[in-house]
Amino acid sequence: MTEQKDVRAGRLLVATPELRDPNFVDTVVLLIEVNDDGALGVVLNRPSPVPVAEVLHPWATSVAVPDVLFQGGPVSKDAAIAVALLVDSDDPPLGFRPVVGRLGLLDLDTPVELVDGTLSRLRIFAGYAGWGAAQLQGEVDEGSWYVVDSEPYDSFLDDVSSMWSAVLRRQPGELAFHATRPPDPELN
Template sequence: MSDVRAGMLLVATPALVDPNFADTVVLLLDVDENGALGVVLNRPSAVPVAEVLAGWSDVVAEPEVLFHGGPVSTEGALAVALLASDDDVPVGFREVSGQLGLVDLDTPVELIDGSLQGLRIFAGYAGWGAAQLDGEIEEGSWYVVPGQAPDVFRLDPTDLWRDVLRRQPGELAWHSTRPVDPDLN
């Protein structure tokens, strides 16, 4: 996984038909020789953060709902945050890539408030064992592209898949206009 690292995005190719990942964009949070872990960025739920983690509802980015992070450990939550400044790193923050990182949800909200530009909470995550993600990339299930912090905190993530592909160089951008069933063309 030498060219796949934390902070990058996995964009599901049309060949990926697993309903857990079809048309998804996954932010990689941790990648090493043992595997990879990430969260799906474009699957908001209807559950308000206030119903599950009341204290965090004042600091999450809009929409103030939980996002489906993936099919693993859906009863748990991960918080992805963007620092407001490199100079003000709060307690409970762990860097993923640049100013983007994870926040420990056991940290008192008062210690976090004001030090973040954005925070999003994900129920569950996506995970791959050693070499599993490499295999899925080789078989054509994922496009691997650079991530941008605003991808995580979009108000409406509906078009994230297309927008991420559209900004890529070369032929990869063409895939953003691909119909659901190309045989109908």
């Protein structure tokens, strides 16, 4: 098991009940880049009502169900970020940048025909979540985020409505109990 405050690419941020920012309440964020300048991730459990076919038609048949754009975060909402899972990590297509294992980012300027058969899953996010240098670690230290390991298919669940509690339930020890915690335990 990895240290709970070890913030690095490929791990998940799970919003704690103390996190009240409406952009992140009950969210699960996949960290896709972490370095000395800051961190970048995408919110995995906020589907939009906009079908991928309306915005990025060539990718419409390649995305995982539900085939909509996901709201990746409050920054640059007009930018698209594609998270992909390779069929075979030894055969990445042109335009693929690994994050961890078979999971990575796909350049959407890559012709669709060049990636056919190489991707197991694909999801497209409008916008992203970003943190400046040391900002995310400060939020983790103050108790706004649980930092947990991801599993390859976390980024591509068909039904994301229960993702927050599902990710917490599979954690070891006391952290799993938070999955059933009421929003305000004092009212219980």
